[in-house]
Amino acid sequence: MDVTKTRKSEETRARILDTALTLFLERGFQETTMRAIADAAGVSVGNAYYYFESKEQLIQAFYARTHVEHVAASHDLLANAKSFADRLRGLMHTKIDTIEPYHQFAGVLFRTAADPQSPLHPLSAESAPVRDEATAIFAEALDGSTSRIPSDLRAELPRLLWLYHMGVVLFWIHDSSPGRRRTRRLVDGTVSLIASLVSLSANPLLRPLRKRALALLREMIPEAAPASA
Amino acid sequence: MDVTKTRKSEETRARILDTALTLFLERGFQETTMRAIADAAGVSVGNAYYYFESKEQLIQAFYARTHVEHVAASHDLLANAKSFADRLRGLMHTKIDTIEPYHQFAGVLFRTAADPQSPLHPLSAESAPVRDEATAIFAEALDGSTSRIPSDLRAELPRLLWLYHMGVVLFWIHDSSPGRRRTRRLVDGTVSLIASLVSLSANPLLRPLRKRALALLREMIPEAAPASA
């Protein structure tokens, strides 16, 4: 009985979610009313709110879905590419590929996510699991690379790269060029610069700067998910 | 007659704006209804909307006001400090001072500003005047400095610094430490790093990297306010 109940519940939830995402993609976020979502999903408005706290909550699905897709899409790449630059570049391009279908309402998503109070915010406690997973994929890109990287830097790089990737996504949101060409170009350019910088950072000349930068980073972002920051 | 009309209009507009900002500061943005603003300002809701397109539009005032204050607050500093690091550090600290009163609703402000569609967006055409002025103050900090800086970098630095300053403000929004200590610390640390990096960039070893970085920057941000980007 529990099973049946749960299954039906799950189905209703999934139906509402799928309907919502479809409508968002068809008409945009603002233009899609909760009444329309409920209607199209064959439930009442109140019922939709039983499953999802708010309209924005429905966007959470975006996060989870695209991240899962990104991991899947990156599998081959991470199995094959060797150099740090290739791995990072590949990762970034598959990321863009993965989120592309959602570009039209990415603005709204980001707008929501930008509010420090929002559970959707990338730095919020609620986002910690997704954030940690996303950071992990950069760590994986790093671990599997054959490039020589100073060990102190290597320890901090995954989080730095996650931050970098957020910056690229931010650029992407504003990128209206055909095929998102400008973002692609930005990725190629910045990955190449990052790779150069990383390999230069081993140079004795840059050692003091590297040490200072890493110390500052550790001070500013003490833990992956600081509750009291 | 026109004068009287205009004057009265200006007064009403100013009254609504002042009332709104006061209420926002007292109770927060979300908690302040347009009805409350209209009431407190002694006008009707419809009238408030005659002067301001939307509730969020009222926040525009924030931009203009704080920038004017920032320029004023930076005057002495720019007249006295000599080194690039001192000038930049001072500029950043006066910036934080200036925006501090608005910290409690900065999240909402940023949230609004983050939407690519929003006229409040820092990169929007509507924001160009403020953005250009803000960039100009960094150019001034640079021009008056006695530090030696490669000329190709010097040409691009104001825009880079504007970008950097946006990043700091973003950090500040999320900074709930007493006295905004973490942001202050971030400013000191990053300014020192930036200064080191700028002076290191003259080193032949880093020349190719600098050239590539600047070329990428110019490609990605062709003009101050690209209409078609």
Added chain:
DNA sequence: GTCTATAACCGGATAGAC
């Protein structure tokens, strides 16, 4: 106690009279 529905609330925004 898990799910679903209806009716209402609330506040941002607009229409249209004066």
Added chain:
DNA sequence: GTCTATCCGGTTATAGAC
């Protein structure tokens, strides 16, 4: 320029069904 009346849509209160 100013108002009143109204719309609209996110959200909630609450009653009842399974």
